[in-house]
Amino acid sequence: DAGVTQSPTHLIKTRGQHVTLRCSPISGHKSVSWYQQVLGQGPQFIFQYYEKEERGRGNFPDRFSARQFPNYSSELNVNALLLGDSALYLCASSLDLGRRLLGYTFGSGTRLTVV
Amino acid sequence: SQKIEQNSEALNIQEGKTATLTCNYTNYSPAYLQWYRQDPGRGPVFLLLIRENEKEKRKERLKVTFDTTLKQSLFHITASQPADSATYLCALDGGSARQLTFGSGTQLTVLP
Numbered sequence: 001d002a003g004v005t006q007s008p009t010h011l012i013k014t015r016g017q018h019v020t021l022r023c024s025p026i027s028g029h030k031s032v033s034w035y036q037q038v039l040g041q042g043p044q045f046i047f048q049y050y051e052k053e054e055r056g057r058g059n060f061p062d063r064f065s066a067r068q069f070p071n072y073s074s075e076l077n078v079n080a081l082l083l084g085d086s087a088l089y090l091c092a093s094s095l096d097l098g099r100r101l102l103g104y105t106f107g108s109g110t111r112l113t114v115v
Numbered sequence: 116s117q118k119i120e121q122n123s124e125a126l127n128i129q130e131g132k133t134a135t136l137t138c139n140y141t142n143y144s145p146a147y148l149q150w151y152r153q154d155p156g157r158g159p160v161f162l163l164l165i166r167e168n169e170k171e172k173r174k175e176r177l178k179v180t181f182d183t184t185l186k187q188s189l190f191h192i193t194a195s196q197p198a199d200s201a202t203y204l205c206a207l208d209g210g211s212a213r214q215l216t217f218g219s220g221t222q223l224t225v226l227p
Binding site: 041090092103104109 | 151
């Protein structure tokens with residue numbers, strides 16, 4: 001079975017640009033969460049989606065948005081990029097909101113560099 | 116505000132010894148506490164979960180304890196091996212199933 005798939009793996013953007021990151025969860029998983037991990041720190045929660053609805057939002061500016069599609073894949077969009085947005089963006093999937101006993105399965109992430 | 120601290124950014128131990136990693140938290144009442152392993156350039160990998168009403172959980176060479184009075188979790192790797200070298204993250208789950216709050220991690224190096 002394929003794990004959580006994220007694309008692209010790396011990208012470089014210029015300040016002020018917009019970026020779209022994509023995530024395909026494990027087959028059968030209906031919940032997708034996005035995390036930002038700055039070098040040397042732990043992941044920080046951005047969004048959680050379940051059944052195409054936003055179920056949680058972290059302390060990030062409105063420049064960050066996301067959505068989930070009928071096939072449960074998800075996109076994270078970041079507008080007006082800042083240098084501080086440079087980070088590893090992680091997607092995590094789980095069966096549903098309550099099946100936490102199995103933990104979350106993370107993708108390998110998208111490394112975003114803003115120059 | 117909520118705060119999670121993991122002991123020392125880096126821990127070096129000799130192969131075969133037991134590694135003990137600490138996770139302390141304040142201003143938080145987690146229903147669950149999870150431990151993850153993260154290798155460079157990869158996403159975290161789930162290892163163990165312990166509930167607030169459990170004192171200890173084991174899985175093969177791994178053991179986790181959870182003391183809600185001390186607000187502390189200890190993560191032990193017995194008979195450590197160089198392949199155990201990685202960054203270990205603790206994560207708190209408040210029970211609302213909305214998000215995990217991660218510590219900054221401890222980088223463990225097991226020396227042969």
